[in-house]
Amino acid sequence: MNQPVKKKIFISYRVKDTQAATGRLVDALKQHFDEDQIFLDIDKIEPGLDFTLVISKYLDSSDVMLVIIGPDWMAYNSERNTYRINEKNDWVRLEIATALQRNIRVVPVLLEGASLPDEELLTEDLKPLLRRQSYEISNKRWKYDSEQLIEFLKKILGQAAKPAPKPAPVPAAPKKSKTVYWLIGGAIVLLGIIANAASENNNNPSEPIPGQNESQVQHNNTPAQQTPAVVNKVQEQTADLSGKWFDPNGKGTYVFQQNNGLLSLAVYAVTGEQTGEGTGTVTGRSVKIQLNLSANGMLIPSELDVAVSPDNLELNGHIRISDNGSSYSEKIHIERL
DSSP states (O other), rough: OOOOOOOOEEEEEEHHHHHHHHHHHHHHHHHTHHHHHHHOOOOOOEEEEEHHHHHHHHHTTTEEEEEEEEEETTOOOOTTTTOOOOOOOHHHHHHHHHHTTTOOOEEEEEEETTOOGGGGGTTTGGGGGGGSOOOOOOOOOOHHHHHHHHHHHHHTTTOOOOOOOOOOOOOOOOOOOHHHHHHHHHHHHHHHHHHHHHHHHHHHHHOOOTTOHHHHHHHHSSSSOOOOOOOOOOOOOOOOEEEEEEESSSOOOEEEEEEEEEEEEEOOOOTOOOEEEEEEEETEEEEEEEEEEETTTTEEEEEEEEEEOOOSSEEEEEEEEEEETTEEEEEEEEEEO
């Protein structure tokens, strides 16, 4: 029986721009796709081979190209006052231009705070790149953003998730010897004797210590009076979060529904697909919500802990994401639509 043809991903990047970040992203991709599905020139091109022919060959079998764009993707040359991306022999330009001509799906991936260049700075063969929907991976939310990109790639490549590795068997606890059980039993009996003796002492009236008069004994047995705590009755008015909010970094929208201090939240990606939901509370201007985020077909438990700005237009705080037994916290900023 013929094996189904694996669809492939072509990674286009500039070494001096995003080599480390691209390597990090490729490592994440390899957790979900086979290595022969991912083309990264530094890994695939053997010494002595014609770079042009190899690139053309892999583009022929690629279904999607990720164009990794960092702050120096255009590679400005101050001596010539030109950009390397516009040179005819620039390999990054040739890769992208060829993919666009062949109508391969091209996705610009923005890293390290980069943005798409202005149209007038690019050559005609690269200008169609600016009409392709880009995707941003923030350093602050790297894990979540990269997982969302991986989920998107799986959908367009029609690939199911790799089965998760089976957890290692937990070794059985060693059997306790009879000596251990005897020691435990003896300790329990001893504790019982001590507790019984303490109970008898408490039932006997306090006897005066030699040299101590009765008034002192009565004074010592009188329970101390506690000063009542002062209760602050001033309560801050509960903020109203009802409605739509958005992440200015383009990570999606948040829809709150509120009933007094109770909240429900739905999270949507920029594509309109729901990627999370949860419930929580708002006390004054403090908001705490237990979330379940969806990534790669799995639910990731998360906790949103934010504060409402005085003008009720912003939410600032942290989101704690738990994944595979570990957790990490990232800053989050949301604005009202």
